[in-house]
Amino acid sequence: MKQAKIFLCEKLTGILTEDETGYTFCYDNAYLHTDGSEVISLTMPLQEEKYHSNMLFPFFDGLIPEGWLLEIAGRSWKIDLRDRMSLLLACCKDCIGAVSVLPIEN
Numbered sequence: 001m002k003q004a005k006i007f008l009c010e011k012l013t014g015i016l017t018e019d020e021t022g023y024t025f026c027y028d029n030a031y032l033h034t035d036g037s038e039v040i041s042l043t044m045p046l047q048e049e050k051y052h053s054n055m056l057f058p059f060f061d062g063l064i065p066e067g068w069l070l071e072i073a074g075r076s077w078k079i080d081l082r083d084r085m086s087l088l089l090a091c092c093k094d095c096i097g098a099v100s101v102l103p104i105e106n
Contacts, residue, residue, distance in 0.1 A: 002085045003104040006040060013040050016101070018085040022054040040099070056084040063092045063099060 001019045005012055011034075014027040025044060031037050032046055039045055041059035051057065064087045065073055073079065079086045092101035 001106065002089065003106070004085075004089055005102045005104060007100040007102065008038060008040055009098045010100070013037075015104070016057075016060060016088075018056075022052060023056050023060075023085070024050050024052050025057060025060075026050040056088070060088055060101075063095050063101065064088055065091055 001017065003018075004016045006014050006016055006025070011031060012028050013031050014025055017024045017026075025040075027040075027046060027048070029048070032048060037046060041057075043059060044051055044057070055061075061084055064070065064084060070081065070087070073087065073091050074081045077086075077090045079090060081087070088101055089103045092099075093103075094100060
């Protein structure tokens with residue numbers, strides 16, 4: 001199982017998990033009850049229920065580099081380019097924009 005803390009503007013917004021059933025994203029309860037909380041993506045409105053998908057949510061997949069930068073990342077960290085969660089964890093700690101993805105070590 002792989003997990004990541006998802007931050008928006010340096011605020012913990014939720015936890016993304018990959019396990020044998022697919023991917024789950026759950027907004028942090030404290031974040032949900034903070035005034036001015038924003039959605040991580042328009043496709044994932046604020047809610048207490050978990051989001052589940054068989055493939056990595058398009059919003060998170062879109063954070064992964066493409067082209068030559070993806071090739072370099074795959075070679076440097078020896079990650080299979082089809083392993084989207086591992087690429088997200090390796091490449092998106094300091095993304096362009098307001099979102100950060102920090103691995104949770106098990």
